[in-house]
Amino acid sequence: MIKKILKSYDYSLILAVILLCAFGLVMVYSSSMITAVARYGFEPDHFYQRQKLALLAGGLAFIVMMIFPYRAFLNGNILKIVVFGSIGLLGSLFFIGHVAGGAQSWIKLGGMNLQPGEFVKLSVIIYLAAVYDKKQSYIDEFGRGVLPPLIFTGVICFFVLIQPDFGTTFIIAMIAVCMIIASGMAVKSIGKLISLVLIFGVLLTPFIIWKGIFSKEQLSRFEGVADPFAHVDEAGYQLVNSFYAIGSGGLTGLGLGQSVQKYGYLPESHTDFIMAVIAEELGIFGVLFVLILLSFIVLKGFSVARKCQDPFGTLLAVGISSMIAIQALINLGGLTGLIPITGVPLPFISYGGSSILLLLISMGLLVNVSMFTNYRETYQKPVPQTTQPIAVVKPIQQKRNSSMR
Template sequence: MRVLKKFFQHVDYYLLIAVFLLCGIGLVMIYSASIGVSITKYEYSPSHFFVRQLAFFFVGLIIFAFTLVLPYQTYKKLMVPIVFGSIAMLAAVFLFGKTVNNAKSWIMIGGFGLQPAEFVKLGLAIYLAGIFSKKQEKLDQFSTSVIPPLSIIVIILLLIIKQPDFGTAMIVASVAGIVIFCSGMRRKHLFLLIGSCLAALSLFSFLFSGEQMSRFDAAYDPFSDPEQDGYQLINAYVAMAAGGLTGSGLGESVQKYGFLPEPHTDFIIAIIGEELGFLGIAVVLLLLAFIVLKGFYIGVIGKDTYGSLLAFGISGMIGVQSVVNLGAAVGVLPITGVPLPFVSYGGSSLILFMASAGILINISAHVHYKQNQPVSAPAVRESHVKAL
């Protein structure tokens, strides 16, 4: 109990509050945004999606509490089974998965669906942070220290692309890139990896189907086909424009009633803009930015390489996914079906980010705990001698 008491004395409650504020905003806006869809699809039950998300929130809360108190170093010991378990889950999708929106990426458990690719993001961050922290002294040996984890990344990406889920694949690749970039790898090896990634991206662009290519047209020229490909983005523009600075009022959205498809998932930020205005969007963006920047700060000040790399990976995951979702909502990026962290409807996504937030706060608490430890006399003498 004394250990837990000391631990909670160093918990970053600002970070914790930011996470729960976003979850609260998400629950409220999911209820508001999904009323029309719920009534249409589920026999006049206006709270269908809200009730399901609330159930996932309580599951996420239990997992959050667990990851909050479990020392983050534990994951390093389990990194190999975690990453191979992630690969096994992705493989299981092709055997037992369900196809939703032309992607076979779901596994049904009872009446609920889970997306294994969501949890792979965190699993890969744990693995890469562990492997690169162990090989710090051998990072210049590219073939023995870098190629093996890269092969794991490639296998995971290929399994996700095969579903196909290019949005999640892009986020997974970005998380891997952030951890690798922060690992201390030599510059020439980084440039080699960047060049290889650009070449691979160019190659995969030729494999996009006509439907996938149409998403680029919809993002950059939605008004060329306002009734089909550009329909969703145009209605998102209408929603955010109607909201103005302060919004039309909570629950007063018009676009959620059959005009904007998936208003509670991919485009929930548009409904936030319509009902709460630019100020509502600003609050969500500031909370997300605070969590991401705080996570990177934790990584910078941390003395444990593994903890720092894991903090970078988690913060990068939240930041990149936020950018992909928001970029699609404003037409900067193609629509990929990626949810907004902590806010959009989706049980897998909410559980993933609550688990990740618990780990991030755990790392933060350990960093601040070590910073507040008194320096021993021998250490003081040693540093004094070095200074002389």
């Protein structure tokens, strides 16, 4: 039994995660050593050591989630802990939250900073996967199947938005969109959802303007991306120096540890703009190394979703893969000037304990779904479908055609 389980793990997926984390740790040290000394007065390896501890904790969580059966999250008590725990963490920010980067998104615990919004992403994925798994038989009934998950997601997004943390809000919303599309919901129901979201957005806009949710610093990022060189001393400063870093790297880079921009010119060189340092030091080959591994993980996750015959497992895989893809695209879009800078870290690479811990927990869960899918395919006889396969497995139209015969 144990041998069969061990053979069912996708070791290529595990190896990709290990390679990215190891590479990220090296680049955190290279990109942060000057910042640690000159900006904060720390030891050169300060951020490296903290990232290493986060990776060790995340690695332990990764192994636990690889072993822990993913369907246990369908248990009502566990699901309640996930849902109410995430809401409680977000609510605590209004009382003990710490402001950084213009957003009250952090909780200080001793010498550590915890960002609840990171863990809420996975909570939303688990909740939506569990709800849509349960609602397969009536998923197109607006009152019972469509509206309740939308209300929960909307409440979570609202709490994150008013911190304000637009980047995390957008990621959570887009994850929900991807999971809704993959849930097996009919196009008509998805259209109703889109209309409802648009109406809600229009109604919410005056409130955002009235309350002044976005700080001057966050609003200035739109000016910076529109014309960074015209605002090079203020809003466009980081973006212009990101361009310099990327442009000077060329094909092979200046060499590991040889970045010039990390010497105070690129303030967030080990977090939001770590890919710019990678481009400067390792050139296009370093950038391609990261992009290929990230693409492999995302595509492998969607492949797991397609093979899985369990709606809950399928939606977990879709949600986790979408989260990594969306986060990577936002980060890369920000440092290349395609979108405003949002403070979203590059998955597995950027410095950040909360981020790396969330990602490793999520990847452990994805590896677990992959293992059970492979195990069922290889060692168990096919079981007749008793639940409606969802969109990434079979089109929902099949259900309607079969019911008419």
